[in-house]
Amino acid sequence: MKYTQLDIAPTISSLLGFEIPDKDGREIKEIGAYCADKSIDQILLIVVDGVGAVLYKKLDGALPQLKALSDDGLFFEIHSLPPRITTPNIGTILTGYAPKHHRLYEVADTFYTPVRSILEIASDNGIKSGIVIELLGAKAMLNRVDLAIGVENLHGIIDYDRRITDLALKAFSLEGIRLLMIHLRAIDNCAHHYATAWDDFTFSARTIDKNFERICRGLCRPTLIFVTSDHPIHVKKWAHLEDNNADVPLIASYVNEATDPDERE
Numbered sequence: 001m002k003y004t005q006l007d008i009a010p011t012i013s014s015l016l017g018f019e020i021p022d023k024d025g026r027e028i029k030e031i032g033a034y035c036a037d038k039s040i041d042q043i044l045l046i047v048v049d050g051v052g053a054v055l056y057k058k059l060d061g062a063l064p065q066l067k068a069l070s071d072d073g074l075f076f077e078i079h080s081l082p083p084r085i086t087t088p089n090i091g092t093i094l095t096g097y098a099p100k101h102h103r104l105y106e107v108a109d110t111f112y113t114p115v116r117s118i119l120e121i122a123s124d125n126g127i128k129s130g131i132v133i134e135l136l137g138a139k140a141m142l143n144r145v146d147l148a149i150g151v152e153n154l155h156g157i158i159d160y161d162r163r164i165t166d167l168a169l170k171a172f173s174l175e176g177i178r179l180l181m182i183h184l185r186a187i188d189n190c191a192h193h194y195a196t197a198w199d200d201f202t203f204s205a206r207t208i209d210k211n212f213e214r215i216c217r218g219l220c221r222p223t224l225i226f227v228t229s230d231h232p233i234h235v236k237k238w239a240h241l242e243d244n245n246a247d248v249p250l251i252a253s254y255v256n257e258a259t260d261p262d263e264r265e
């Protein structure tokens with residue numbers, strides 16, 4: 001059976017050695033096998049907003065660092081769950097529960113919920129966890145994880161994504177975080193607000209790829225990086241770019257500090 005967004009949290013929990021009670025998803029065994037002979041100090045989960053599997057392929061060339069991570073690691077096309085909107089779909093990715101079970105439909109729902117994400121369960125199990133996300137989302141997670149950093153979009157989405165990336169590296173190096181989730185928004189923001197032509201998407205993708213480069217160079221310890229997306233493009237004007245496909249990419253790739261990104265094959 002094809003993997004879905006429900007399976008990301010159970011895979012991470014299995015790697016970190018804890019259980020998600022009553023989860024809807026299952027472990028992606030191939031990732032467990034890929035990691036079996038690797039020493040993983042920390043896990044970084046990157047959600048790139050609004051990139052379906054079809055768009056991902058079309059952006060081939062604008063995402064060279066992500067492609068390198070994919071070539072070095074594992075690549076899946078996984079099913080995205082309805083409603084394919086940012087908050088519920090990130091809720092699914094972080095909890096391993098279907099939307100009807102986590103009921104996180106808008107950011108306000110994330111403030112007072114009995115549902116716990118893998119970040120909270122990890123923290124309860126003594127694994128320092130954190131999130132670097134937009135300001136309100138971070139406020140909702142405050143006191144529920146070890147580190148919740150909120151970033152405001154003050155100077156445009158490219159600057160926002162870059163600051164998210166910088167703070168992610170600091171969270172690992174300065175705070176000893178072992179499980180971190182970040183959310184990069186340039187491509188979705190482009191689709192919603194300023195895209196007039198295909199070139200705008202490749203431009204946005206390149207800015208995101210620069211952040212992958214900085215992450216790969218900046219990580220100080222052996223890290224398993226997951227890259228996925230919350231939903232395919234959902235802006236009507238550009239939805240045709242996904243060819244009616246509802247899959248999103250999932251990449252799992254091991255980055256070892258001893259390996260210079262420039263010299264990786």
Ligand SMILES: [Zn+2]
Nearest residue numbers: 049050086230
């Ligand atoms: Zn989204």
